Amino acid sequence: MSDPEIVALRELxxxxxxxxxxxxxxxxxxxxxxxFGVPADVTVEKVSANGVPAEWTATQAAxxxxxxxxxxxxxxxxxxxxxxxxxxAEIGRASAARTLAIDYRMAPEHPFPAAVQDALAAYRFLLExxxxxxxxxxxxxxxxxxxxxxAMLAIRGANLPQPGCGWCISPWVDLACSxxxxxxxxxxxxxxxKAGVLEFAxxxxxxxxxxxxxxxxxxxxxxxxxxxxxxxGSVETLLDxxxxxxxxxxxxxxxxxxxxxPEMIHVWHLFFPMLAAGRxxxxxxxxxxxxxxxxx
Numbered sequence: 102m103s104d105p106e107i108v109a110l111r112e113l114x115x116x117x118x119x120x121x122x123x124x125x126x127x128x129x130x131x132x133x134x135x136x137f138g139v140p141a142d143v144t145v146e147k148v149s150a151n152g153v154p155a156e157w158t159a160t161q162a163a164x165x166x167x168x169x170x171x172x173x174x175x176x177x178x179x180x181x182x183x184x185x186x187x188x189x190a191e192i193g194r195a196s197a198a199r200t201l202a203i204d205y206r207m208a209p210e211h212p213f214p215a216a217v218q219d220a221l222a223a224y225r226f227l228l229e230x231x232x233x234x235x236x237x238x239x240x241x242x243x244x245x246x247x248x249x250x251x252a253m254l255a256i257r258g259a260n261l262p263q264p265g266c267g268w269c270i271s272p273w274v275d276l277a278c279s280x281x282x283x284x285x286x287x288x289x290x291x292x293x294x295k296a297g298v299l300e301f302a303x304x305x306x307x308x309x310x311x312x313x314x315x316x317x318x319x320x321x322x323x324x325x326x327x328x329x330x331x332x333x334g335s336v337e338t339l340l341d342x343x344x345x346x347x348x349x350x351x352x353x354x355x356x357x358x359x360x361x362x363p364e365m366i367h368v369w370h371l372f373f374p375m376l377a378a379g380r381x382x383x384x385x386x387x388x389x390x391x392x393x394x395x396x397x
Contacts, residue, residue, distance in 0.1 A: 110366070111291050130184045135186075138187060139186055140190070142161060143158055145157070148201075150203055150223040151223065151226045154182075154204040155201055155202060156182055156202055157201055158190040158200045163194075164197055166232065167196070167198035168198055168227055168237050169237075170220075170240070170264070171185070171201065172241030173202065173245050174241065174246065174273075176244050177213070177216055177244045177301060178209070180244075185202065188242075188373065191383050195387020195390075196386075196387040196390035197387070198390065198394070201227065203219060205219035208307065212305055213305050213307065214309075218255075220252035224252060224256060224264070234262040238265055238266045238268055240269075242270035242271055242371070246270050247318060250329075254314055255315060257326075264327055265328075265390075266329070267329045268330045269343070270382075271333050271339055271343070272343055273339055274319050274343075276305070276311040276316050278302065280338075280345065282340035287338060289336040292367040319345045319346055325353075327355075327356075328355070329357050330389045332362065332370075332382055333365075335361050335365065358389065360382075365382075370383050
């Protein structure tokens, strides 16, 4: 039996007009995120993470020795702290940690690899602030989910210690968009379609090779990366991205937990205030973070 909440949400998303103009799409996604707000017990503190605009969110119960470094989605073109603040705060609550979300540079103003550079700078900021690498989770959704793994490759390239774990939500890790689910799920996915993600890939790459491991981590050597949790919805056009990432990581002897959630759409976590499955997915992810980053 279908989940009535996801049925209603799919109808809501399908009814929304979608602007062609990037500036308007940025305004739209930010306004929709702001409408959710954050609970009164969440503190928000703006900070510069080695020059990258960022903000801490935390509840009173957050362990100040642990952190979730979060990268928002939006195809490296749209999305911001505003669009994802509500979900980032809830992820921190579930993880019993503070969250540091970053406003990494986006295309077309700042094409690849600017986002990866900012992700690495923010990770250095956490280490320099005294947080042990094993107490850090790097998390993100969609493009941010791909950036999780790209950041880990950049961390390894910089000879820095890896974080305790990574949490990839509906990750976009194949900028060539070659997965069969791009077509198999086209009629079922109300959010992401191949033409749109190929457009964003072109804007972000600006002529760079889509097979670059820092753009499409499924083409990278993932040996030595920390445990990964990958969550994806069964109706997503990006389903195969998650499956390919899990396969690539497994072949590199990385501990992988792959979860395919029936009926769920792209980054359903964002809709947790109106979707019980979103709350459950965040709770599961928070448990994974606690297990991987708690000493002992």
